[in-house]
Amino acid sequence: MYALRVATRAVGRVAATGTLQPTRAAVGLVRLPLRGVVTSIPKARGRDQDLEISAKGQGGEVRMQAAAAGIADVTMKHDESMLKLSWSTGGTDTYPYVWLRDNCQCPLCFHSGSRSRVHLIEELDLNARPRSAKVLGGQAVEVQWSDGHVSRYEASWLLPRAFQSAENYIRKPSYKLTPHPWGSELMEDLPRASFPEMMSDDAALLKWSQQLEIFGFVMVSGAPAEPGQVRRLAERIAFIKKTHYGEDFTVIVKDDPSNVAYLSGPLQLHADLPYYQYKPGVQFIHCIKQYEGNGGDSQVTDGLHAANLLRENHPQKYRILTSTPVDWFDEGGRENHVFLCSTDSYGDVCRINFSQPQRDSFFDIPAEDVAAWYDAMKTFHRLLADPKNCLHFKMTPGTIMTFDNLRILHGRTAYLSGYSARHIEGCYVDWDEVRSRRHVLEKKLGVNSRRLVRREE
Amino acid sequence: MYALRVATRAVGRVAATGTLQPTRAAVGLVRLPLRGVVTSIPKARGRDQDLEISAKGQGGEVRMQAAAAGIADVTMKHDESMLKLSWSTGGTDTYPYVWLRDNCQCPLCFHSGSRSRVHLIEELDLNARPRSAKVLGGQAVEVQWSDGHVSRYEASWLLPRAFQSAENYIRKPSYKLTPHPWGSELMEDLPRASFPEMMSDDAALLKWSQQLEIFGFVMVSGAPAEPGQVRRLAERIAFIKKTHYGEDFTVIVKDDPSNVAYLSGPLQLHADLPYYQYKPGVQFIHCIKQYEGNGGDSQVTDGLHAANLLRENHPQKYRILTSTPVDWFDEGGRENHVFLCSTDSYGDVCRINFSQPQRDSFFDIPAEDVAAWYDAMKTFHRLLADPKNCLHFKMTPGTIMTFDNLRILHGRTAYLSGYSARHIEGCYVDWDEVRSRRHVLEKKLGVNSRRLVRREE
Structure with missing residues (x-):
């Protein structure tokens, strides 16, 4: 699996999805607004102004070259x-x-x-x-x-x-990396990073940030199974995003009979702090001590993938969820009129708000529209929770789940038997900081805006 | 000038703009989807479920009553x-x-x-x-x-x-207060707050937060003319929003000949950090020591007001600025594809991005569209800078400008003569925190979701 970007402004891109979308060659042998499926591995070499790309597309072989231009x-x-x-x-x-x-x-x-x-x-x-x-x-x-x-x-x-003409205009790649939506097949080749490497090696930190932006999820392992590690990681990247809950948070489940009702229930798939206008961008969850009984497994699912499936297979339900305002509630604040799926000005999904506990009972839509919204929401949830889409695993002490809280939903299954302490620590870092760190690291390591992320590397 | 809100969900509202927009009386004597200009002062009394409102509208006198219902x-x-x-x-x-x-x-x-x-x-x-x-x-x-x-x-x-019917549906007021756009007439009755009162009196802090949300600007006076005050104020509200520049920032202009070129120039009307996805929401600027020569005056203008004027008088230019992606640049990060005026899903202006220094030279639009964009941008700037719209004053030591960085643009005129030290300290707090603080204070002080802000009080 490849995500290749050539000089952002100069030539074009091969998106991580396997779709070849050269915008145009600003100068060179080929000047094509061309789309096609990549059937062979693209190669890139040379510097920004002296670049050659070869790729086989649906329409035959394509070769683009931007020679140093005078x-x-x-x-x-x-x-x-x-x-x-x-x-x-x-x-x-x-x-x-x-x-x-x-x-x-x-x-x-x-x-x-x-x-x-x-x-x-x-x-x-x-x-x-x-x-x-x-x-x-x-x-x-x-x-x-x-x-x-x-x-x-x-x-x-x-x-x-160089400017494009209105006739052949194609929007150039964003400063953001193109996301790659995934189902549970991701489990076979989970994006991974090593905590010690991230802490000491800039290239490892850069690769983590690229993978996180593309897949929305990276499993970090090798962290000490003791408190303070999410803060260390956040400060290695930039700094923690503070919320009204503080900077880092601790979830300790105690072997306390008065908590049995709470213990036995699952934590349903959700995003954190859906009622924030500036909803935390990236979340870290560090397993310090795991629950030893049956159950208590983590669930992680790609809201972007589910939204894409909904759009393809249930366009009317997708339209409902991207246009019906929903209120979100918390004692500390309330954000209303936010969609379950928010799209940006280009129609791309940019924020998934999903939280059964924190969806408000106030619902400011006409009574006649309520049943259809619930139907759409349930279909979306089925896609999110479908074993074909949702990852399912049990964290081990020393692992840190890192994920995009604007896109990924997470949950925990019920505790089925036995009781023991469980100790989790977490915190947030906003995307402005993570992307800025990537930008600075790319510059430092000479990667610039051309990026090749090979999963197997 | 009044901004009256009655129980958000129950009856309706009289917006700060002087427009009467009851959504509907959920129960009571009147059940009207009615719009009109308020010609007399509205009065509200009673509790949520026992409320009477009197107001004269265009269509004659209106009386609404929601009695305690069984x-x-x-x-x-x-x-x-x-x-x-x-x-x-x-x-x-x-x-x-x-x-x-x-x-x-x-x-x-x-x-x-x-x-x-x-x-x-x-x-x-x-x-x-x-x-x-x-x-x-x-x-x-x-x-x-x-x-x-x-x-x-x-x-x-x-x-x-209670749900509305599709036929009579009117969107209910947002959790956000309705903004009141202003021109330079605001100078005659500037929203003000006292630093010592804000620090000790919850009602004063609440009033500041309401005024800030409605007008986007409140001049705070009576702060000690020494460093550390913006942090004290931010922590009285919630906490500072950190950026890659740190938590609080200091601008000291020294009497240094090597800086003359910089000193002599103006700081053009701008918003801070336009390249942030989570652009800082509220900005504090504390004058500790003022420049003693001529010039160095502060300028503050309401981007929302200018956007409204543009929409009314130059609809095509408004359309261009709200739909043309612009790139923003900084060494620490870059946000591209953001509009000069961003609108939310309801078509309301929600973010003004304007910064001459930080607008990128990359401009990803067709060449044919460039001239019309510049024309629209210049017209928008003329409205922003027009003395009819732009406030102009010189800060005195101990004052803190507090303003909405998503809406208000600020600047400083050139230093015209003489040199002396000038010492400014600033920081940011995000709207999530300011709104949450208002929400909590309203609850604590029993104001709930019914809000009466009388400027003269």
Whole structure:
């Protein structure tokens, strides 16, 4: 299983799902908005501006190459208010005048130390147009604007920022990694990481963060079976997300008869803190001491996978769950009007809210719509809990489940017999911190925005 | 200026905007889906179930009363799968069977200590129907289900949870307070709070949190002009939101010639950390020592107000800014595909991203669409910066600006002459914590979900 990304802005991507989706070759031999199923292993080599990709797609073999490009020619297209560049390797790109003026890289307009634009918005001329434009040594363009200001743009800066045309527009990959939805087959090849390696080796930490973002779940093993480890891990990544419950939390089940009713029941599949606007992003659950009787197994299921199945097989139920506001309750706060499945502006599922205990009894929808919502919710739950989709295992002391609390639901089966102490410690880290850490590690380790995650490695 | 909310679920609301929008009277003398402009001061008195509201609307005087209601009769409507209740004060309501079964309040189904639903989702029968239903002493309904399970629902629990019909459905008020957009007229009657009062008096803290949620800005005065005060304030509310910059931050401008270029420039209107997925919600800026030369004034403007003006007067530009993905950049992380104005699922503006320095030079839209986006952005900025909309003042030592970083933009004018030290300290608290604090304080002070905020008080 592969997830290959080539220079984010330059060429295209082969998504982890096995679907080949080159956006376009900004420059090079091939300039194709092409989709196909990858039938052979893609290979990538070279640097951002000198990259070759080979992959076999449905439509035959595809070869894309983005050679190190120089600028052959520059033309002012005043009728379109765009600068047209011809590349030495063939092909052209057009850059809007106003964008070029806004992104002038001179010290008056741009502070390179903080990589910040500093010119005043009110002084940006929407009708800015060059008086002249010329190629400098094949590697840069110099523009003199009608007000006399001079801007210089390097070929290596312009190339990855090439615009697409409306006709062939395909949204470029997000800063987020493409998630790979999974069913219980994941158990055969569970994403794993070693606690000692994560704590000492940046490459291991980076791989963990990539796997977590792609699969939403990584089982970490080899942690000391004693308190304080989730905090150590969180602080190795960045820092803990605090909630009104505090920073880290402890669940100790005692051999106490007054707790039998509680002990015997299962903890149903749920996400933590569904009533938070900023619902915790990543959750760690560390098993310090395990319950020794029968039962008490962990359950983990991919809400994204279940949502995809619902969308494919029950589109009307999917529509109901992604458009019906639900209230969520907790003594410390309440978030209402949140969907069971939230989608972002592109229609991608971005947050699964599911919690039987914390769904409010207030339900602000017309009475006539209630039965259909329950029907859709039950179908969604069947998909979540289906043994074909839901992982089932018993944690051992020293393991830490790490998972995406916006996507993955977790639970625990009932305690069936016998009683013993069980000691769990957990905490949260938000995605802003985990993604930022990945970004920084990629830069440090020279991975940049091209990423190859091979599960078997 | 008034913001009146009556029992959230029971009757209706008079929004802070002066628009009367009763959703419906669940029971009582009036049952109107009515809209109108409030022309006289609304009054509210009584408890949740014994409430009278008088207000003059466009359509004449309106009087609503929800008297303490008993249950006169209950009928099973098997054809609709709903239970129909007749109230002693007149009127009826219908409750879907499956919702009633799901929200059974018995100890097997509901754990009252944690206010959590505990029955198993997979055991919820979508076709649950009562074998019998009877009124108990006029104040409760007892339902015996076909499987023999018995549920009891109190009138006082059922009444506020009454469903609306699809025909007359109006979305009920959110857990969030309705924002009141403002222009520079706010300066004449600036929302203010006293630091010592907030630190010692729960009512003052509650009022601050309500004003902050409604206006997005409250000027706090009377803080000691020394470091550590923003942390004290944050911890009085809940706790600081940590970012990759740390917990609190300090901006000290020194009288250092090597900084002259930086010193002389303005800090343009912006929101902090636009590249965060969980962008900090509330920001505190404490002036410990002010710049003594000319200039260095603070600017504060309401992004929601500007967005409303844009929507009204330039609908096409509003559409562009709420649907064009923009990338945001910082060394520590990058969030792409975020709009300048983000709207929620109901079309309400929920996040303004605006930052000239941190808008990325990568811009993933078709070249043909670039000029129109810049035009829309410039128009939006003109509205933001317009003296009719933008507050302009110079902070004095001991004042703390507190504002909604998802809605309000802030800036600082250039230093025009002279140099002196300036010492600012700031930090963030997220809305989850601020709203939760308000919720808890309202409960503690007996304000519940009915809220009357009178600016003059």
